[in-house]
Structures are given as structure tokens and as C-alpha cells.
Amino acid sequence: MVTIADVAKAAGVSPSTVSYALSGKRRVSAETRRRVERSVLELGYHPNAGARALAGKRSHILALAVPLRTDVYVPIMMEIATSVAVAARKHGYDVLLITNDEGPDGIRRLAASGLADGVILMDVELDDKRIPTLGDLRTQAALIGLPDDPRGLSCVDHDFSAAGALCADHLADLGHRDIAFIGYGSGIYRRHAGYAERTLAGFRARAKERGLRFLHRPCEGTYEGIAGTLGRILSDRPHTTGFVVQNEGAIGPLLSLLRTSGRTVPEDASVIALCPDHLAEQHAPALTAVTGPAKELGRIAVEQVMSRISASTRGEQPTDELVLLTPTLTVRESTGPVPEHSLI
Amino acid sequence: MVTIADVAKAAGVSPSTVSYALSGKRRVSAETRRRVERSVLELGYHPNAGARALAGKRSHILALAVPLRTDVYVPIMMEIATSVAVAARKHGYDVLLITNDEGPDGIRRLAASGLADGVILMDVELDDKRIPTLGDLRTQAALIGLPDDPRGLSCVDHDFSAAGALCADHLADLGHRDIAFIGYGSGIYRRHAGYAERTLAGFRARAKERGLRFLHRPCEGTYEGIAGTLGRILSDRPHTTGFVVQNEGAIGPLLSLLRTSGRTVPEDASVIALCPDHLAEQHAPALTAVTGPAKELGRIAVEQVMSRISASTRGEQPTDELVLLTPTLTVRESTGPVPEHSLI
DNA sequence: TTGTATGCGTTATCAA
DNA sequence: TTGATAACGCATACAA
Numbered sequence: 256m257v258t259i260a261d262v263a264k265a266a267g268v269s270p271s272t273v274s275y276a277l278s279g280k281r282r283v284s285a286e287t288r289r290r291v292e293r294s295v296l297e298l299g300y301h302p303n304a305g306a307r308a309l310a311g312k313r314s315h316i317l318a319l320a321v322p323l324r325t326d327v328y329v330p331i332m333m334e335i336a337t338s339v340a341v342a343a344r345k346h347g348y349d350v351l352l353i354t355n356d357e358g359p360d361g362i363r364r365l366a367a368s369g370l371a372d373g374v375i376l377m378d379v380e381l382d383d384k385r386i387p388t389l390g391d392l393r394t395q396a397a398l399i400g401l402p403d404d405p406r407g408l409s410c411v412d413h414d415f416s417a418a419g420a421l422c423a424d425h426l427a428d429l430g431h432r433d434i435a436f437i438g439y440g441s442g443i444y445r446r447h448a449g450y451a452e453r454t455l456a457g458f459r460a461r462a463k464e465r466g467l468r469f470l471h472r473p474c475e476g477t478y479e480g481i482a483g484t485l486g487r488i489l490s491d492r493p494h495t496t497g498f499v500v501q502n503e504g505a506i507g508p509l510l511s512l513l514r515t516s517g518r519t520v521p522e523d524a525s526v527i528a529l530c531p532d533h534l535a536e537q538h539a540p541a542l543t544a545v546t547g548p549a550k551e552l553g554r555i556a557v558e559q560v561m562s563r564i565s566a567s568t569r570g571e572q573p574t575d576e577l578v579l580l581t582p583t584l585t586v587r588e589s590t591g592p593v594p595e596h597s598l599i
Numbered sequence: 600m601v602t603i604a605d606v607a608k609a610a611g612v613s614p615s616t617v618s619y620a621l622s623g624k625r626r627v628s629a630e631t632r633r634r635v636e637r638s639v640l641e642l643g644y645h646p647n648a649g650a651r652a653l654a655g656k657r658s659h660i661l662a663l664a665v666p667l668r669t670d671v672y673v674p675i676m677m678e679i680a681t682s683v684a685v686a687a688r689k690h691g692y693d694v695l696l697i698t699n700d701e702g703p704d705g706i707r708r709l710a711a712s713g714l715a716d717g718v719i720l721m722d723v724e725l726d727d728k729r730i731p732t733l734g735d736l737r738t739q740a741a742l743i744g745l746p747d748d749p750r751g752l753s754c755v756d757h758d759f760s761a762a763g764a765l766c767a768d769h770l771a772d773l774g775h776r777d778i779a780f781i782g783y784g785s786g787i788y789r790r791h792a793g794y795a796e797r798t799l800a801g802f803r804a805r806a807k808e809r810g811l812r813f814l815h816r817p818c819e820g821t822y823e824g825i826a827g828t829l830g831r832i833l834s835d836r837p838h839t840t841g842f843v844v845q846n847e848g849a850i851g852p853l854l855s856l857l858r859t860s861g862r863t864v865p866e867d868a869s870v871i872a873l874c875p876d877h878l879a880e881q882h883a884p885a886l887t888a889v890t891g892p893a894k895e896l897g898r899i900a901v902e903q904v905m906s907r908i909s910a911s912t913r914g915e916q917p918t919d920e921l922v923l924l925t926p927t928l929t930v931r932e933s934t935g936p937v938p939e940h941s942l943i
Numbered sequence: 944t945t946g947t948a949t950g951c952g953t954t955a956t957c958a959a
Numbered sequence: 960t961t962g963a964t965a966a967c968g969c970a971t972a973c974a975a
Binding site for chain 2: 256257299300301302303304305306307308309314316319321329330332333336337340341344349350351352353354356357363364365367368369370476477478479482504507508511514536537538539
């Protein structure tokens with residue numbers, strides 16, 4: 256193993272000079288810096304992480320708490336996780352994976368052992384049990400997702416309320432009057448997942464403003480689930496011409512079933528999805544969709560913890576941030592003007 | 600911060616006794632152990648990770664290299680990743696996420712800095728550029744996936760060849776003679792992803808044995824992609840009655856298109872998928888599918904690195920393991936006997 | 944069965 | 960602009 260002493264010897268300087276040359280925390284002459292950097296490269300020196308953490312009081316590691324659930328759309332979770340890792344690297348940080356099955360204790364352990372300088376919580380629920388734990392520890396944290404009470408925390412999330420409103424507006428603009436909102440399985444609403452509730456609230460409010468009638472139907476993402484739900488929607492409100500879908504698993508079956516029931520999209524029925532663009536484009540017809548920038552979520556969460564960490568290092572009080580990212584509507588082939596005559 | 604000295608004082612013993620009581624590396628009287636454990640709990644002591652790594656020469660961290668690609672089925676990747684994390688915790692290890700965009704350098708950095716005691720590589724390609732790097736470092740590694748040349752390495756993977764053979768056997772048993780194998784996009788075959796090539800090879804060999812005629816068609820997972828592919832299959836081989844699908848995105852469109860073309864599954868055409876069970880069950884009709892135990896992959900990879908790490912700690916030569924997990928066929932509603940009269 | 948003392952490799956303070 | 964040196968908190972070899 257090559258240590259800082261080896262580099263120092265090779266460069267003909269003292270260990271502390273090597274340390275400063277690498278950290279930049281003290282001015283070093285251009286000449287010595289060059290020699291140090293050369294030796295570092297030649298010897299393939301990498302500072303020992305343990306020693307660095309012990310002496311420097313910073314592990315340069317961020318903990319990322321990922322959900323173990325399968326009822327959320329996993330690819331997005333993965334995308335966020337990797338964007339966190341990439342963003343962290345830009346700050347010289349590595350990312351430690353922590354699963355929810357350890358619960359709050361895992362976070363406590365990482366914080367108390369000094370393994371992680373900060374924590375990023377994904378898939379935060381409105382009333383998340385992990386949040387109180389964060390208060391006890393002096394670990395810095397950022398949440399992806401919006402809790403009931405974000406005081407004392409930094410959070411970033413999509414503006415799901417705005418996303419819901421965008422859907423209502425788009426359908427209203429096209430002249431639709433009877434809308435069905437097909438949501439996630441009822442378990443998600445029972446769990447008070449913020450994104451589901453806020454989307455619905457945003458949609459509901461705007462729908463009211465625009466004079467839309469609508470049904471909200473939670474729905475499992477299975478073929479049978481959608482079949483039953485759609486059947487009931489069409490019998491309860493036969494004049495429904497607009498569908499908002501916030502349930503990745505429901506999209507495919509819904510399109511199939513509409514076709515089967517003799518409805519052509521978008522001529523007879525319009526479908527607008529709340530889902531990533533790559534999914535929207537995978538279907539036929541390609542779906543008009545409302546999307547938020549998933550990668551930004553990770554990047555911003557990292558910025559937030561990093562800024563909190565450096566504030567607390569300077570002995571300052573970290574400032575709480577709340578960032579909501581504006582979603583965008585992309586019009587594709589699945590939405591169109593309301594039909595003149597309804598089918599039934 | 601509460602240190603081992605604090606615990607020692609509280610328990611009325613020396614720091615080393617605390618250390619031994621916790622690590623179990625030296626016999627400690629039941630009485631002292633009790634007192635130590637009590638103090639640990641009362642004070643909320645967690646050993647400082649940096650100090651532990653520095654003194655003990657083991658970081659208790661495993662690096663997990665996850666792919667950034669989107670052309671692989673992400674939920675499985677996530678499932679494996681979490682199973683790695685869970686299994687690692689059982690050994691007192693944490694998992695560090697490392698993305699592929701850092702490439703081999705990232706692995707080198709983690710190994711050289713002593714941040715990770717071992718590495719698990721996911722989504723290994725037949726000719727993976729990260730593998731040579733592993734040789735240089737004395738880091739222990741386990742691969743999830745099977746490279747061209749697994750010498751000097753421990754690997755675990757599904758037995759994709761057996762999976763392919765299972766598909767051929769099942770369709771042959773049902774009397775089918777003309778089969779289409781709908782695979783991943785051609786990019787994956789160009790990349791020499793082992794799982795794709797091995798599945799195909801296993802299928803091909805068994806198909807030959809059983810006297811099946813078949814076409815292999817790489818295919819993007821989009822509706823248009825499948826539509827084109829299916830059209831060509833049916834015009835080239837109108838008597839095709841069996842479909843093997845190894846492409847998660849293709850399943851939904853394929854079923855829709857078969858229905859559209861007037862073919863009922865399984866009466867007119869049988870479909871067997873290589874995909875996770877939860878996906879297979881999501882479709883209508885529920886799909887006969889061949890699946891491997893994804894979680895086992897992570898668990899076994901962890902066992903493999905752990906055993907290599909402890910071998911090398913004992914100064915022994917780690918033994919190379921190659922574990923292939925046997926896939927299982929679950930018959931559902933999408934396969935049946937070949938129709939007496941073909942459609943065309 | 945337990946205690947003492949040393950060293951791990953780095954950062955940061957103090958001196959020059 | 961640089962060098963010497965003292966922590967940092969723990970594991971472990973050595974003593975008792």
C-alpha cells in the first residue's frame with residue numbers, strides 16, 4: 256500500500272505538504288505542487304479513506320435510503336439513485352446504499368459511526384417515521400419527496416400539484432368535460448404517499464375551476480384491475496372522454512381495453528399519462544404525458560446536503576430549502592378534441 | 600461523540616475489553632460482557648467507522664458496480680442491488696454504490712483507498728473491460744453475470760442456457776414445430792451481453808434436438824418495433840405457432856398485436872416469456888414464463904466476496920466459484936397444445 | 944480473564 | 960512557502 260509518506264519521500268517534501276498540495280487548503284508553490292502530483296500519479300497514490308475520515312472528521316460518504324417497495328415505479332427510483340451517485344462524485348463523495356428494512360436504526364448507525372456525513376431519503380411519505388430520527392442526530396439530510404412538515408429539513412420534489420393541474424387544463428382546453436382519473440392502487444393512498452395525494456389535489460382543484468366532472472379511481476396495475484375499473488367507469492359515466500393515468504402498469508392495459516371496447520384514441524377518447532417520457536413513447540399511440548426531471552431530483556438533493564454539511568462544518572446553521580420542480584406537458588398522439596358525439 | 604473510552608469508563612473496564620466484548624475475538628466473562636453491552640446501549644455507542652477501518656485494516660464496505668444502462672430490465676437490477684445490500688448487512692457490511700460512468704477507475708480508487716474490501720460487479724458482459732482491472736488490485740470480487748473467461752474470479756448467474764432449453768422443451772412438448780424467438784434489441788447482441796447470447800444458444804441447441812424450426816428476431820421494445828417484427832415473422836413463417844419472448848418491453852405489444860391479428864392465445868398461438876413472475880402475471884392471459892431467482896443472485900455474490908475476503912485475510916488463496924442458478928418454468932395461461940389447423 | 948501500549952495514515956496546529 | 964508533530968478512535972500484540 257502506498258501512503259502519503261511514500262509520496263512525500265518521492266517528491267522530496269514532507270507529508271503535510273503532500274496533504275496540502277492535494278487538498279488545496281494551504282498555498283503550495285507551483286513547483287512543489289507539480290512534483291507532488293507527479294509522484295502521486297507515478298505511485299498510484301490514493302489517500303486511505305479510513306485515515307482521512309478519522310483525521311479529517313469527514314467520511315466523504317453520503318447515505319442514500321432507497322425504498323424496498325415494488326409498488327412504486329422502479330426505473331425512476333434507479334434513475335434518481337444513479338443521478339445522486341453521479342452528482343455526489345462531483346463533490347468527491349461516494350454513496351452508500353441503505354435499504355429501508357433496517358429502518359431508522361440504519362440511519363442512526365451510519366450517522367453515529369461517522370460512516371456518512373449526510374443522508375438522502377428517497378420516497379418520503381407525508382408522515383415519514385424516519386424524519387424524527389434525523390432530528391436527534393446532527394447528521395445533515397435532504398429529502399426527495401415532501402413530508403407533512405418540512406421544517407428543519409431540505410427537500411426537493413416534483414411539483415405534483417402542478418402536474419395534476421396541467422392534466423386538467425390540457426383536457427379542458429380540448430373541450431373534454433367528463434374525466435376519469437386512474438390512480439395507483441389504493442394502498443398507496445392509504446400510505447399517504449405525497450406524490451399521489453398532491454397530484455390528485457392539484458388535478459381536483461383545477462378540474463373544479465375549469466368546470467370538469469371527474470371520477471378518481473385507484474387501481475392496481477394489472478390487466479384485470481384495469482378491466483374492472485374501466486368497466487365501472489364507463490357504466491357510471493358513459494360520457495367519459497378523457498382519461499388521466501398515474502399508474503405506469505395501467506397504461507398498457509388501458510389502451511388495449513379502450514381499443515377492445517371500440518374506442519379509438521384519440522378520436523373517441525383522450526388519454527394523458529403522468530409518467531416518464533420514455534414510457535409515454537413506448538405505447539401506440541404515443542402518449543401525451545406530464546413529466547418531471549427525475550435526474551434533477553438527485554442532483555439537487557446532493558447540492559442540498561452538501562451545502563448543509565459545509566454550513567455545519569463552518570459552525571453555521573444550515574438553511575432549509577424547499578425546491579419544487581416544474582413538470583412539463585408533452586403533447587403526443589393520445590389526446591385530441593372531444594368527439595362531437597359520444598359513443599353511447 | 601461517544602467513543603470506546605466512554606463506554607469503557609461507564610462499564611468500569613478497559614477500552615480493549617470493550618473492543619473484545621463487541622468483536623468476540625477474545626473470551627470475556629459473562630458478567631463483563633453484560634456490563635459492556637448495557638453501557639453500549641445506554642450511551643448509544645457506535646464504533647467510529649474510520650478508526651475501525653484504519654486500525655483493523657477492513658472497511659466493512661462492499662462496492663457494488665451497477666449499470667447505468669436503460670436497455671436492461673431495471674426492476675431486476677434494483678432487486679438484485681437491494682438483495683446485495685440486505686445480504687451484506689447480515690455480515691456487518693455496508694454497500695457502496697458505484698456507477699459505471701467512472702469506469703474501471705472508480706473500482707481502482709475504491710480499492711486503493713481501502714474504502715471497499717470487495718467489489719461486486721453487476722451486468723457483466725462476456726468481454727468486460729472492468730475485469731482486467733480487478734486482477735491488478737488485490738481487491739476481492741464477485742461477478743453477477745458470466746464473463747468469457749472466469750478464471751481467477753467468483754461468478755454467479757442464472758443458467759440462461761438452461762432457461763432457453765426449458766422454453767424449447769415446453770413448446771416442443773405441446774407439439775409446436777414453428778417457433779419465433781423474439782429477443783432484445785440488436786444492440787444487446789452486439790454488446791455480447793452474456794445472458795442474451797446464452798439464452799439463445801441454449802434454446803437453439805435444444806430446439807435442434809427436438810426438431811423445431813425457429814427464427815430469432817432481435818427487436819426493440821416499442822410497439823412499432825414489435826409490430827414490424829411480428830409482421831415479418833408471420834409473412835416469413837406463416838405457420839409459426841409458438842413465441843418465445845426475452846424482452847420485457849415486447850410482451851405487452853406482442854399480446855395486443857396477436858389479438859389484433861385475430862390470433863387467440865393460447866388457442867391459436869402459444870407465448871412463453873423469459874421474465875420475472877410478477878411481470879408474467881400482469882398480463883392477460885397470464886404468461887407461462889421461465890424465471891430465475893433474482894434475489895439469490897445478490898445473496899450468493901455477497902457470500903462469494905465475503906468468503907474470498909476472509910480467505911485472503913487468513914493469507915490463503917481465495918477459491919474461484921462458478922454458480923449457475925437453475926431457472927424454473929411456471930405454466931400459466933399463455934401456452935397450450937399446437938392448434939390442429941393453422942390459421943393460414 | 945483483563946489491562947497497557949503501540950500503530951494504523953491522514954489532517955491540522957504550531958513553528959520556522 | 961514549508962516542516963515537524965500531535966491528535967483522531969480503534970484493534971491488537973504484549974503483559975499481567
